[in-house]
Amino acid sequence: MVTVKAAFLPMPYLMPYWMPQFIPNNLSPLKPGLYLSLMLTAGNSLGLNAIAQPLSFPNGAIPNNGLTGELIDPLSPNLSPPLELGPTEFEENTTVDLNINPNQNPDLNPINDQSSEESLPNEFSSAETLNVKTIRILGSTVLHPQIKSQVIRANFSHLTDADISITTDAAGQAVISFPVETLTLVDLSELTSDLTQLYFDEGYVTTGAFLSPQRIAQQEVAIQVVEGEIADENLMIGAADPSTPDGLGIQELRYLSKRYIHQRLAPGLQVPINQTSLQEALELLQLDPLITNVNARLSPTHRSGYNSLEVIVEEADPWFMGLVTANDRSPAIGEWSTTTYVDRTSLITAGDRLNGQYVLTPGLDNYDLGYRLPLNPRGGTLSFRYSNSESLIVEQDFRALDIRSVSDTLSFSLDQPLHKTPNTEFSLGFGLDLRKSQTFLLNDIPFSFSQGPDNGRSKVTVVRFSQAWSHRDRRSIIAARSQLNFGLDAFDATVNDTGTDGTFFSWVGQGQWVQQLSPAAILLSRLNFQLSPDSLLSLEQFNLGGIGTVRGYRQNQLVADNGIVVGIEARLKATNRLNIIPFFELGTAWNNNDPNPTPATIASMGLGLQWNVWNFVNLKLDYGIPLMGTGKEGNSLQEDGIHLSIGLTR
Numbered sequence: 001m002v003t004v005k006a007a008f009l010p011m012p013y014l015m016p017y018w019m020p021q022f023i024p025n026n027l028s029p030l031k032p033g034l035y036l037s038l039m040l041t042a043g044n045s046l047g048l049n050a051i052a053q054p055l056s057f058p059n060g061a062i063p064n065n066g067l068t069g070e071l072i073d074p075l076s077p078n079l080s081p082p083l084e085l086g087p088t089e090f091e092e093n094t095t096v097d098l099n100i101n102p103n104q105n106p107d108l109n110p111i112n113d114q115s116s117e118e119s120l121p122n123e124f125s126s127a128e129t130l131n132v133k134t135i136r137i138l139g140s141t142v143l144h145p146q147i148k149s150q151v152i153r154a155n156f157s158h159l160t161d162a163d164i165s166i167t168t169d170a171a172g173q174a175v176i177s178f179p180v181e182t183l184t185l186v187d188l189s190e191l192t193s194d195l196t197q198l199y200f201d202e203g204y205v206t207t208g209a210f211l212s213p214q215r216i217a218q219q220e221v222a223i224q225v226v227e228g229e230i231a232d233e234n235l236m237i238g239a240a241d242p243s244t245p246d247g248l249g250i251q252e253l254r255y256l257s258k259r260y261i262h263q264r265l266a267p268g269l270q271v272p273i274n275q276t277s278l279q280e281a282l283e284l285l286q287l288d289p290l291i292t293n294v295n296a297r298l299s300p301t302h303r304s305g306y307n308s309l310e311v312i313v314e315e316a317d318p319w320f321m322g323l324v325t326a327n328d329r330s331p332a333i334g335e336w337s338t339t340t341y342v343d344r345t346s347l348i349t350a351g352d353r354l355n356g357q358y359v360l361t362p363g364l365d366n367y368d369l370g371y372r373l374p375l376n377p378r379g380g381t382l383s384f385r386y387s388n389s390e391s392l393i394v395e396q397d398f399r400a401l402d403i404r405s406v407s408d409t410l411s412f413s414l415d416q417p418l419h420k421t422p423n424t425e426f427s428l429g430f431g432l433d434l435r436k437s438q439t440f441l442l443n444d445i446p447f448s449f450s451q452g453p454d455n456g457r458s459k460v461t462v463v464r465f466s467q468a469w470s471h472r473d474r475r476s477i478i479a480a481r482s483q484l485n486f487g488l489d490a491f492d493a494t495v496n497d498t499g500t501d502g503t504f505f506s507w508v509g510q511g512q513w514v515q516q517l518s519p520a521a522i523l524l525s526r527l528n529f530q531l532s533p534d535s536l537l538s539l540e541q542f543n544l545g546g547i548g549t550v551r552g553y554r555q556n557q558l559v560a561d562n563g564i565v566v567g568i569e570a571r572l573k574a575t576n577r578l579n580i581i582p583f584f585e586l587g588t589a590w591n592n593n594d595p596n597p598t599p600a601t602i603a604s605m606g607l608g609l610q611w612n613v614w615n616f617v618n619l620k621l622d623y624g625i626p627l628m629g630t631g632k633e634g635n636s637l638q639e640d641g642i643h644l645s646i647g648l649t650r
Contacts, residue, residue, distance in 0.1 A: 014430045018032040095422055132221050137176040137209070139197070139225035142272060143202060144174065151194045152178055155187065159529070182222075192223050203276040204228070206307055214649065226305040227272030227485070234301055234308040235269070237261045239315065250310060255318050256290060260350035261311060262376035264288070283422040285313075290345055292316045318345045319650070326645030328547045330555045331636040332398070333391045334362030356491075363394040379427070380416040385409070395634060405456075407437035407539075413464075423473065429466040435459065435539050450538055451594065452500030458537045460502040461493045462486065477514040487540070499535050499593055506532035506540060520573035529564040536561045542589060549641045550585040552604030552624025554638040558597045560589035569608070571638060581608035581622075603627040606641065618647045 031570040044506040051076065140147065148164050156178070175425045188211060195209035206228025214222060237258045241249030253261075268274070269279025278298075286294045293314035301308050320343040327335040348354075351374040360367040370385040386408070393403040413431035420427075439456035441447035446455040463486045470479035489495050493502035511527045528549070530542040538559070544550060545557025549565045565587035571581045588601040606624035613619055622643040 027508060047544075065480045090631065130183050130185065130188070130216065130221065131219055132180060132216060133219040134177055134179055135188075136220055136222045137225060138173065138222055139227065140174055140176065141227060142204070143198060144176065146198055146202070147176060149196065151191065152176075155191050156180060188221065188223075195223065195225070199225075199272075203274045204272050205275045206305075207272045208219075228305055228307055229271040229273060230269055230298075230307050230309045232261065234306060235262065235604060236308070236310045240295070240312050249313060253313065253315060255315050255346040255350070256313070257350040261285065261313060263639065264312065266377065269309075276335075278424060284420065285311075289424065290316050290318075290351060316345075317341070320345075322647060322649035324645060324647040326547075327637050327643060328645065329361050329364065330546075331634050332393050332395050333364045334394050335636045335638055337361045337364070337557065363392040366388045375414075375416075378417055381414075381421060383411070383413045383415070385411040385413075387411075401441060402443040402589065403439070403441060404443060405437060405439040407435070415466075424469075424471045426469045427462075427467075429468070431464040431466070433460070433462040433464065435462070437539055450500075451498050452494065452496070452535070452537045454494060456494065457492045458502070458539060459492055460537060460539050461488045461491045462540070463488060464575075475516040477512070480509070480511040482509050485540070487534075492647055494537065500537060502537060502580070504532060504534035504536055504540065506530055506534070506536065517570070523568070524569045524571065525566075526570045526599070527564075527566050531560060532561050533592065534561070534589070543588050544587045546638060547622070547645075550587045550602050550604050551583070551608075551622050551643055552585075552606055552623075552626045552641045553602055554633065554636060557602060558587070558589040558600070560597055560600075561591045561594075563589035571610075577612040579608075579610040581610060582606075583622075585624075599628055601628060604641075616649055618649070620645045620647075 045234055137147065144166055148161060152164055153159055154482075158181075159178055164176065166174045167177070170173050190497055192209050192211045196207075199205075199207040199209070204227070207226065209223050209225045211221075211223055236250055237253075238250035239253050241251040243249070245488030264285050265281045268278035270277065282294055282296055285291060291313055295312040297310040299308050299310075300306075324339045324341075324427075326337060329335050329337045337359055338361075339357060339359045341355065343353065345351070347351045353369045353370075353372040357368040358364075359368075360406075366387070366389040368385070368387040370383065372381050372383040374380070375382055378604075380535040388406075388408040390406050391404060393399065393401070411431060411433045413429060415427055415429040417425055417427040417528075419425065436457070436459040437453075439447060439453070441456075446457065448454070448456045452458060464483055465486075466481060466483040468479075468481040470477070472478070485508065486503045487504040487506075488491065489503050495501050495503060508530045509528070513525045515523045516526075517523055539557050541561060542563035543556040543559055544563050544565060545553035550557070550567075565585065567583065567585040569581050569583035572582075574580050582605075584605045586601070586603040590596045590600055603639075604624040604626050606622060608620065609620040611619045611621075620643075624641045624643070626641065637644070
């Protein structure tokens, strides 16, 4: 019995930096069912049983609906366009156990030669020698360098690489030939055994080398390699059929297609079957948010070298919806917001996603629609998004001025992972944003409240190039994302001589480090920044203050061309449903042409509580103490350091 253990964690993501971070209280992944146990048996077949243990949604975690719409407040513009980063996830002990048991080798058809000098007996005797001058290894398509160095030269030390030839026969298969001087049957048996062991050690546990009964012709003996594979007709994909006696029958999938699953397993189904590649393909499939559980069984067939693979998939609920009430908006438009969101996957085609969000405050009416289409099995996606906001200043000091704004955003983006394993991912993305905003005074008079807009009207056309990297191990997650933004003079973008218009460059970066300190404590550090050499329109400026940046201050306390914010917090598990969260946050902002905000730097420390009241009801309360005075502008809870949200999710 050989046991190999490999650890993997769910893919980490980052929330947009103006949104609160949610880390699971129980340190279990946000997506259930990430425990996968694989049992593999080597020989003429590979018996594989993957048992996925479903997990509940983590206590206190509010799943992200994936919407990243910006809500433009007049006089308090929102952050730069968000980076497409989802909720941070962390798992303490997600492992894959592979139990490998050698079994008997498969029978091979004899290799028939018409002329012969002697035959190979069924039982080997060390005293017998063979009149053999050449050994040929047939049927191998992989590991040729290792076969040379670790098998052939290890058994016949007098040989050099020049003595070993690799040719191709009429059937297109490789033939490895080398000369021998004296050869016993035991030597031949050990050579065959070493060759099989090499395949086994390299993960090809369904591949073996065999010395079948044969006639020795022309002083040559052949060792046949049979490489394990799974024919298309032996690959069965579906959902579990509970009506069968053992519950392991297969029925049709409800939302996904067999093709969707097959394409994502394809890297693990290459001939010959490799245990490591198959395991990785199953783990990546398990990490797909559209799937909660994966069971896989690999069993023999009546044909030598062929295996049957059954993949039983438990699909995630395609509907996700929720309602959140929080004081997370600028007090200028009413700090209390109610957000309703609906998310539907596999609506038009397998793996696509349609989402919608509606946000309402006393002075804001916003809706956001998005659609994402999968492009390839490696995670490439094409996304479209439209957002529209109408807002009105409702603070007492400005209410009589009837200041309002209308803004919308149309976005297109293409994202593609270039490297993706269960532990590491690197991806690139390209996007195009068309954004415009119009501000009014006395309800319907176009008016500019800052330099740059033309009678309150501003438009930007932005090309965005993003790079994202993440890595996780058993106790930590590190994730980083960079985005380069290029404002172009295209599609009627705002261009003027004021020095503040739609032609600009900016660099936005985000990073997170999650470290497990103990089974009941994790540490989260984050860094967000925006740097630009240009004076930016409010649509593209950096906002600082409030939930998601520096708690203890009003939302969007500072608005500037450049900004940096850092934060560190601990998630301490008090009970299964309650987390205590001490935190410290610091941010600074500055302009390129306009005067810097006063003060330019804000910082706070405080304590948060995250309570999973019921499985579908979550409450989060933060109290931040400002460490640098700003002068209280109103009577909102934010300015008293209190940030509260209540969420209901399905």
